[in-house]
Amino acid sequence: MLIDKIKNRESGIIVYGITPPKAGTSTAKITDIAQKQIERLANQCIDGLILYDIQDEESRTSVERPFPFMETLDSFDYSQNQLAKLNVPKIVYRSVGKYSESELSDYLSQATKTDGATVFVGAASKKQGVTLSLKQAYELKQTNCPEFPIGGVTIPERHLSKGDEHIRVFEKMAQGCKFFVSQGVYDLNASKSFLSDYYYYGKENNIPLVPILFTLTPCGSPKTLEFMKWLGISIPKWLENDLVHSQDILEQSIDFCEQSWKELKAFAAEKNIPIGCNIESVATRKVEIEASIELLDRIKLIG
Numbered sequence: 001m002l003i004d005k006i007k008n009r010e011s012g013i014i015v016y017g018i019t020p021p022k023a024g025t026s027t028a029k030i031t032d033i034a035q036k037q038i039e040r041l042a043n044q045c046i047d048g049l050i051l052y053d054i055q056d057e058e059s060r061t062s063v064e065r066p067f068p069f070m071e072t073l074d075s076f077d078y079s080q081n082q083l084a085k086l087n088v089p090k091i092v093y094r095s096v097g098k099y100s101e102s103e104l105s106d107y108l109s110q111a112t113k114t115d116g117a118t119v120f121v122g123a124a125s126k127k128q129g130v131t132l133s134l135k136q137a138y139e140l141k142q143t144n145c146p147e148f149p150i151g152g153v154t155i156p157e158r159h160l161s162k163g164d165e166h167i168r169v170f171e172k173m174a175q176g177c178k179f180f181v182s183q184g185v186y187d188l189n190a191s192k193s194f195l196s197d198y199y200y201y202g203k204e205n206n207i208p209l210v211p212i213l214f215t216l217t218p219c220g221s222p223k224t225l226e227f228m229k230w231l232g233i234s235i236p237k238w239l240e241n242d243l244v245h246s247q248d249i250l251e252q253s254i255d256f257c258e259q260s261w262k263e264l265k266a267f268a269a270e271k272n273i274p275i276g277c278n279i280e281s282v283a284t285r286k287v288e289i290e291a292s293i294e295l296l297d298r299i300k301l302i303g
Contacts, residue, residue: 002048002089003115003149006179006211011268012303013179013211013276015091016041016296017050020078023071030073034082040293041086045300048089050181050278051075053121055095076107080114090116091151091181096137097123104137108144117149119181138175152177154212156194157187157234166197170207179211181278184233188260192267199271213276214264216257218295219243220250220288228282250291258298265302 005013021033041049053075079090092111096104111118120141122134132140141150152172159165169180185191191214202209217233219225222244229235235243239256246252261277268275277299281292 001115002091003117005047006117006149006151009208009210009274011211011274011276013047013213014296014299015048015050015213015276015278016044016046016292017052017181017215017278017280019052019054020073020075023073025073030082034078038083038086040289041088044293044296046088046296047276048091048116049079049083049086050091050119050280051079051083051093053093053095055098055121076111079116080110090114091119092116093119093121094137095121096132096134098131100131101136101140104132104140105144108141108148112145112148117151117179119151119153121153135175138172142176146176149178150176151179151181153183154180154194155183155232156185156191156214157183157232159194159197160187160190160234163197165194166201169198169212170201170205173207173210177210179213179276181213182215184215184217184228184231184280184282185260185264186228186239186256187234187236188263190234191260191264195264195268195271195273195275199273209273211274211276213278214261215278215280216261216295216299217280217282218250218257218288218291219253220283220285220291222249224283224288225249231282250288254291254295254298257295258302261299262302 002013018037021030054072076092079092094104094107120134120137141148152169154165154169156165198209219228225235225240225243243249243252264275279292279296279299281289
């Protein structure tokens with residue numbers, strides 16, 4: 001069970017991440033999308049399904065968004081209704097800044113009745129207006145349902161520039177986070193440096209480490225690559241060159257993601273750092289979604 005693995009701080013947790021259909025999608029189309037997702041994942045041996053809660057991140061960067069922002073269906077409602085037949089624990093994201101205290105409280109009261117977990121996401125930038133801060137959301141959760149498993153988001157690439165990502169993680173752990181999901185990983189040095197500081201800080205301060213789930217996402221086109229960079233995923237220039245000039249960008253990105261997981265797994269195993277894996281597709285093209293399933297199959301074989 002996912003929750004037991006989180007509580008036991010186990011390595012090897014494997015989850016798959018999806019985004020609900022766009023708001024305004026017809027009922028028939030939503031049903032069709034959900035059915036395809038169920039069929040795609042029904043026979044996959046995964047520990048959990050992540051459902052993202054998308055927020056407009058325009059304030060985070062001055063660079064124009066490659067794809068227009070569109071609201072999606074509520075991730076919790078979608079998980080409980082359209083994906084009810086998918087018998088796997090759901091990890092529901094909540095971008096807390098767009099909810100009121102009562103809305104978040106209502107969500108938590110319903111979510112605690114499930115066998116899943118939640119991940120709180122803060123504002124995309126300090127410029128973004130919010131109704132509820134991440135700190136307030138953590139306090140609300142601790143007051144209303146202290147035993148309900150909650151996770152946080154970590155960005156290893158940020159560690160290269162600021163050097164304090166491990167401190168952010170420990171601060172969130174102090175506020176109740178029992179696991180973390182990373183942003184998409186394409187910079188192994190950043191992830192290893194983060195894990196190293198995470199390990200030694202925990203050792204020096206006698207703080208048990210919680211699982212870090214590294215996100216792997218295939219890249220199937222230069223347009224997807226542009227979008228990934230806009231999202232803040234750090235892609236080394238040499239790798240960007242190789243992908244753009246590759247005869248099969250999708251296959252090469254899958255190979256890179258697979259090798260990245262092998263290296264991260266070996267690095268973490270030496271120090272007994274609990275890590276896991278989250279596979280996703282940031283693109284909605286069928287070929288890229290199918291590639292993410294291929295990557296999932298490869299990751300499961302590695303273990």
